[in-house]
Amino acid sequence: DADVTQxxxxxxxxxxxxxxxxxxxxxxxxxMYWYRQDPGLGLRLIYYSFDVKDINKxxxxxxxxxxxQAQAKFSLxxxxxxxxxxxxxxxxxxxxxxxEFGTDTQYFGPGTRLTVL
Amino acid sequence: ILNVEQSPQSLHVQEGDSTNFTCSFPSSNFYALHWYRWxxxxxxxxxxxxxxxxDEKKKGRISATLNTxxxxxxxxxxxxxxxxxxxxxxxxxxxxxxxxxxxxTRLFVKA
Numbered sequence: 001d002a003d004v005t006q007x008x009x010x011x012x013x014x015x016x017x018x019x020x021x022x023x024x025x026x027x028x029x030x031x032m033y034w035y036r037q038d039p040g041l042g043l044r045l046i047y048y049s050f051d052v053k054d055i056n057k058x059x060x061x062x063x064x065x066x067x068x069q070a071q072a073k074f075s076l077x078x079x080x081x082x083x084x085x086x087x088x089x090x091x092x093x094x095x096x097x098x099x100e101f102g103t104d105t106q107y108f109g110p111g112t113r114l115t116v117l
Numbered sequence: 118i119l120n121v122e123q124s125p126q127s128l129h130v131q132e133g134d135s136t137n138f139t140c141s142f143p144s145s146n147f148y149a150l151h152w153y154r155w156x157x158x159x160x161x162x163x164x165x166x167x168x169x170x171x172d173e174k175k176k177g178r179i180s181a182t183l184n185t186x187x188x189x190x191x192x193x194x195x196x197x198x199x200x201x202x203x204x205x206x207x208x209x210x211x212x213x214x215x216x217x218x219x220x221x222t223r224l225f226v227k228a
Contacts, residue, residue: 004160035218040126040220041220042121042206042217042218042219042220042221043161043206043208043218044218045215045216045217048215090160090161103148103149103151103166103168103210104149104151104210104216105151105163105166106151106153106161106163106208106216107163108160108161108162109160110159110160111160
């Protein structure tokens with residue numbers, strides 16, 4: 001079984017709809033992240049969380065919100081989806097206290113392809 | 118705003134060619150530099166992490182070097198194979214423990 005899972009894997013929705021993307025992990029990592037990837041651009045950070053009570057905005061948080069329901073779960077919501085939020089969304093985890101201490105190697109989920117019409 | 122740049126954006130090589138590409142990053146507040154390999158329809162996977170100036174890492178035919186003073190890292194692939202076709206991402210971790218990804222170099226290896 002995959003260590004980092006995302007649901008749904010693909011979603012087509014309409015402008016104005018509320019959408020939630022879910023991420024779960026079994027790696028026991030404290031840190032979780034949401035990125036979006038657009039063609040020709042790198043992975044851009046939307047939100048990140050270093051533990052259950054910690055939520056931080058990333059580079060492009062406008063139009064998004066997150067919830068860290070438990071150590072293992074980190075959800076991304078689009079309150080009112082718009083077409084320029086069409087992208088590939090990745091969840092990732094990292095463990096600062098892991099083997100490579102302090103280097104924040106990230107482990108990615110399979111991605112969610114979201115299309116907003 | 119911290120900038121991480123990768124060049125070239127894409128690269129087409131023949132099977133057996135050796136190739137390399139570059140990641141440029143801020144030379145101040147350096148903490149770590151990562152390389153990830155991202156195959157089409159899959160998730161990015163960690164290749165290397167380097168923390169010290171002069172670090173060199175190797176995994177099979179792929180190796181990487183790090184120069185933190187001038188702010189660059191090279192990724193080398195010796196004797197490219199079609200299965201090396203992927204996007205190679207670098208990611209800079211600086212002060213505040215935030216990681217910034219470059220846009221990637223897309224490698225195509227033709228058999």
